[in-house]
Amino acid sequence: xxxxxxxxxxxxxxxxxxxxxxxxxxxxxxxxxxxxxxxxxxxxxxxxxxxxxxxxxxxxxxxxxxxxxxxxxxxxxxxxxxxxxxxxxxxxxxxxxxxxxxxxxxxxxxxxxxxxxxxxxxxxxxxxxxxxxxxxxxxxxxxxxxxxxxxxxxxxxxxxxxxxxxxxxxxxxxxxxxxxxxxxxxxxxxxxxxxxxxxxxxxxxxxxxxxxxxxxxxxxxxxxxxxxxxxxxxxxxxxxxxxxxxxxxxxxxxxxxxxxxxxxxxxxxxxxxxxxxxxxxxxxxxxxxxxxxxxxxxxxxxxxxxxxxxxxxxxxxxxxxxxxxxxxxxxxxxxxxxxxxxxxxxxxxxxxxxxxxxxxxxxxxxxxxxxxxxxxxxxxxxxxxxxxxxxxxxxxxxx
Amino acid sequence: xxxxxxxxxxxxxxxxxxxxxxxxxxxxxxxxxxxxxxxxxxxxxxxxxxxxxxxxxxxxxxxxxxxxxxxxxxxxxxxxxxxxxxxxxxxxxxxxxxxxxxxxxxxxxxxxxxxxxxxxxxxxxxxxxxxxxxxxxxxxxxxxxxxxxxxxxxxxxxxxxxxxxxxxxxxxxxxxxxxxxxxxxxxxxxxxxxxxxxxxxxxxxxxxxxxxxxxxxxxxxxxxxxxxxxxxxxxxxxxxxxxxxxxxxxxxxxxxxxxxxxxxxxxxxxxxxxxxxxxxxxxxxxxxxxxxxxxxx
Numbered sequence: 001x002x003x004x005x006x007x008x009x010x011x012x013x014x015x016x017x018x019x020x021x022x023x024x025x026x027x028x029x030x031x032x033x034x035x036x037x038x039x040x041x042x043x044x045x046x047x048x049x050x051x052x053x054x055x056x057x058x059x060x061x062x063x064x065x066x067x068x069x070x071x072x073x074x075x076x077x078x079x080x081x082x083x084x085x086x087x088x089x090x091x092x093x094x095x096x097x098x099x100x101x102x103x104x105x106x107x108x109x110x111x112x113x114x115x116x117x118x119x120x121x122x123x124x125x126x127x128x129x130x131x132x133x134x135x136x137x138x139x140x141x142x143x144x145x146x147x148x149x150x151x152x153x154x155x156x157x158x159x160x161x162x163x164x165x166x167x168x169x170x171x172x173x174x175x176x177x178x179x180x181x182x183x184x185x186x187x188x189x190x191x192x193x194x195x196x197x198x199x200x201x202x203x204x205x206x207x208x209x210x211x212x213x214x215x216x217x218x219x220x221x222x223x224x225x226x227x228x229x230x231x232x233x234x235x236x237x238x239x240x241x242x243x244x245x246x247x248x249x250x251x252x253x254x255x256x257x258x259x260x261x262x263x264x265x266x267x268x269x270x271x272x273x274x275x276x277x278x279x280x281x282x283x284x285x286x287x288x289x290x291x292x293x294x295x296x297x298x299x300x301x302x303x304x305x306x307x308x309x310x311x312x313x314x315x316x317x318x319x320x321x322x323x324x325x326x327x328x329x330x331x332x333x334x335x336x337x338x339x340x341x342x343x344x345x346x347x348x349x350x351x352x353x354x355x356x357x358x359x360x361x362x363x364x365x366x367x368x369x370x371x372x373x374x375x376x377x378x379x380x381x382x383x384x385x386x387x388x389x390x391x392x393x394x395x396x397x398x399x
Numbered sequence: 400x401x402x403x404x405x406x407x408x409x410x411x412x413x414x415x416x417x418x419x420x421x422x423x424x425x426x427x428x429x430x431x432x433x434x435x436x437x438x439x440x441x442x443x444x445x446x447x448x449x450x451x452x453x454x455x456x457x458x459x460x461x462x463x464x465x466x467x468x469x470x471x472x473x474x475x476x477x478x479x480x481x482x483x484x485x486x487x488x489x490x491x492x493x494x495x496x497x498x499x500x501x502x503x504x505x506x507x508x509x510x511x512x513x514x515x516x517x518x519x520x521x522x523x524x525x526x527x528x529x530x531x532x533x534x535x536x537x538x539x540x541x542x543x544x545x546x547x548x549x550x551x552x553x554x555x556x557x558x559x560x561x562x563x564x565x566x567x568x569x570x571x572x573x574x575x576x577x578x579x580x581x582x583x584x585x586x587x588x589x590x591x592x593x594x595x596x597x598x599x600x601x602x603x604x605x606x607x608x609x610x611x612x613x614x615x616x617x618x619x620x621x622x623x624x625x626x627x628x629x630x631x632x633x634x635x636x637x638x639x640x641x642x643x644x645x646x647x648x649x650x651x652x653x654x655x656x657x658x659x660x661x662x663x664x665x666x667x668x669x670x671x672x673x674x675x676x677x678x679x680x681x682x683x684x685x686x687x688x689x690x691x692x693x694x695x696x
Contacts, residue, residue, distance in 0.1 A: 066660045073446035094443045178533065178550075188643040189661070234532045236555045236644040251533060368662055375645045379557045 023303045024053045025310055028068075029082030029293065030061050032260060037325035038082070038134075038314065045313045052306060062189065065364075072096050072298075079301040080310060082293040083131055085122040086190060086357045086367070091296065092125035093361035098297040098304055101129045109312040118290045119330045122356045131294035132311050133330035135321060137259045138351045139195065139289040141275040142244075147172055147179070147253040148273070158275035162199075162221055165278045169230040172253035181230040183243040183252035186222070186374050191240050193370040194289055194357060195256055196222060201287040201355060203280045207366055210373070211385075211392035217280070219384035223377045236378055258289075259347040262340055263326050274346040276353075290354025292327070362398050369394040434676075437669035446665065458670040465667075467646050467654070474561055475630075475651040478568070482629050483622060485569045490576025491618075495610070497577075498584045508581065515574035523638020526567045530554050530639075557647035560640050564648045568635055575628070576621060583617035584610070616689055623686035627679055651675050 031038050039056040046054040057078070059067050065087065071077040083091050091097050104110050112120065115133055123131040145155040151171040159165040169181030185191045196218065197207065203214025225231040232252070235243065240257060247255035248268045256277070257265075265272060279286050295311045297304050318329035323339045328347060338344040360366060373391035376382040382390075432449070437458055439451035462468060497508045514522070529536045532552040541547045553563040587610065595605050611618075633652050636642060642649035642657060649657075651671060659668030 065663075069443060069446065069660070069663070072443060075447070096443070180533075188641060188645075232533050233552045233555045237640060246533070249534070364661070364663060372645065375643060379555075379644050381557060381645050 022051055022053050023306055024055060025080065025303060025307055026078035027054065027056045027080040027082075027310070028059055028071075028078040029056070029080075029295075030059055030064055031082075031325070032061065035325065037321055037327060040324075041314045041317055042310055045310050048313075052310075054310060075300065077298040077300055079298060079303060079307040081296050081298060082134065083296045084190075084293055085119070085133075085291045085359070086194075086363050088122050088131050088294055088296075089125050089359045089361040090363060092128075092130040096299055097130045098299045098301065099128050099130060100132065100297065100308065103305075103308050104129055104132070107308075107312060109316050114331045116290070116330055116332075116351070116354075118354055118356045119294075122359045123294055125361070131296040132315060133292070133294050134314070135292045135318075135327035136290060136330040136351055136354070137292045137328065138347055138354045139198065139256055139258050139277065140346060140350050141254050141277065142247060142257055142265060142272050143254045143275055144247070144250065145271040145273050147250075151253075155271075155273040159278040160282045161278055161284070162217075162280050166221060166224070166230075169225060169254065170228075173230045175229065178251065180232050180246075180252045182225055182254040182256070183231060183238070183246050184222075184225075184235055184256040185238050185240045185243050186226075186235045186378050187237060187239055188371045188375055189239075190357075190367055192374045193367050194291065195240070196374055197357060197370070198277055198287045198289050198355070202277070202285050204285070207358070207360075207370065208395060209392065210370065210395065211388045214280070215388055216385045219374065219377050219388060222374070223380075223384055226378045227380060233379075236375055259328060259343075260292075260326055262343050262347075266340060274343055276346075276350050286353040288350045288354045290351060290356045292330070365398045366395050369398075433669050434673055437666060437673045439666060441665040441669075443663065454666075458666040459674075462667055462670045462674070467649070470646055471649050471651055471654050474647070474649060477561060478565055478632075478650050479626055479629055481562075481565050482568045482572060483625055486572040486576050486625065487618070487622060489569070490573050491580055493573065493577045494580035494584055495606070497581060508577065511574045511577055513574075514571055515578075519571065519632070519634035520638050522567070522571060523635045527554065527639055530563055530567075554640050555644055557645050560644065560648040564636060564639050567639065568629065568632060571632075571635065572625065572629065575625065579621050580614070580617065583614050587613050619689035620686060623682050623689060626682050627686075630675060630679060 025042075027038060027042055029038050036056065036058060039058070042054040042056055046052055064082075064084070068077070068081060068091075077096070083097075104112055110132060112129065116136065119133040119136065123129055123133060141158075143155060148155045148168075151168075153168055153171065159168050171181070173179065173181035184195050186196070193207075199218040199221065200206075200210065200215040203212075203218050205212040205215035205218070226233055226235060232238075232246070234246075238246070240261075243252070243255050244257045244261055244264065246252045247257070248264070250270065254275075276286065277288050295314070297307045297311070301307055318331065318333045319335050321327040321329060322335045322344060323337070326339075328344075328351065357363060358366070369391040372394075373382075373384075373387040376387040377384040435449060436451075438453060438455060440454050441451055445451045493511070497504050528534075530553040532538065532550045532555055535550075535553070537553065538547070538550045541551070542549075551559070553559050591609055592605055595609060600608065630652060633656065636648065636650060636653045640648045642653050646654075652675065655668045655671040655675070657668075658664045658671060
């Protein structure tokens, strides 16, 4: 009697359990700032579907590639990974990502043609698409309004040439109160070239011909900022976050920083304005940075269709991501009532001129050559022209 | 068989075999993997397998031909040498000082452990703030005292970065020498000192003729181990300068990691680590010889 009762109890509890088999989709990535857009949006997808459990793992930015390498080497890669636009061609060329071209073509949610051209180029490798852009970010100059006015500069009056830009930095530098005119990042990692390359591009150069006179002029301007005391020597070891911290601590009057940081900037105890990166000459070519992450599916994933559905869902929420996560969509989708509307307008305006780094499958090696040139010039170890010659030779030698 | 284990030396051999098997699995196999990898062409796709194209010593030639190679060798030697010399001297001085057994001596000696037990990365972050050029505590203190009149860029000036890192490493390593040298000092019988004092030897003479000779083997063993630990010091450099600027504070162990995980040139990273291996083997040989001498004396 007892055993029959317990048998019945077990049978009932088994019947009450969900019959649907659950698939786990793992996502690895780096969402900055918090809250994590991917975690929240994928959790919404999880809640909508009984057959899917989504697990998100946040990895620090500097550890991302190392984690992915280890995962691919040990066959423990996640289903979905976030790939930075600088690395998209690298991973695509190494064969670890799933070719998404057909899935995107058949998708009702993703329309590839409406994605901004720079991002289209970043995710396309040898004619096939391997990633879906997650969003767009760009760099602009944040300027402390009070400091600008004190130096006789109208905060809404962006510099229109490099001469004017340098002049502003000079006037905004106050040696007595230890305030620097400008802060940026020239660190020996991806952040240095990311901040500097738009200037080289505005002068007509490009990463595969980086010894051109335009690039030399761009690097000389940066060198002059540091050597003449308009920027702290610490830029050589600062990340973009560190440079922005010095701006928020009112140790620097201008900072070149990204759209992703707008929420932190709004929390700062002073008024600031946004300026587009100035062209070299008045009316000259405008370039800014364009980056952010993309979503890719691992070729070894055992649930690729489901993984792609998660990506589609996140993509469909693009009209929310600015207000909730300070991220701009990589396509022309406008949120209604955007937060910080003036800043949003400014970023969208700057993004028109945004260009991604590379794209190139060996961008890491290119980046290292550029980092060396930037650091050597800014520290006075080499003349910009010589440093860029060496960088151009190293880049040409990359096979 | 059971008799052999129970009555004869079989049990000791069995225990030793367990340790050897463990060491082989977790240290030996990666070791061999590393050496083999340094002689192959490695890409992300063949990272996990041992089947890769064999290229002999080409990776080593590339490492030697790298324009940064000699700078990094110089930095590493300076890092090892200066760290060890100052750690040893300061550690020994402090050990002798604390052996005097005054009130609070053992408590203060314990406080020095703080540097040893705090994770190196946390120490790196704290020192990064202290040494920061514009907003750092050290510059503020020095300027308030009037010793400098402008910010000194300890970590971002290529001429200073390496020495700043070495200074922090010295601070980090003093407890190791302090504690272990204290143990060695405590083993010296006190009546030797009393006899020498009665014979008229001053403190310096006592140090030179009694302390140092009796501590000789301990010091050699500690220096050998200390050199190996210093060569493994990674977290500090990663937290303070990441080898920059312009590789001025880059040392071999950090460079090996950079090559593998930032440039994705795994073969070159392995080659550098194998080169470091030769240095470590040499130091280990000295260590083993010194412990043999200590046991036989």
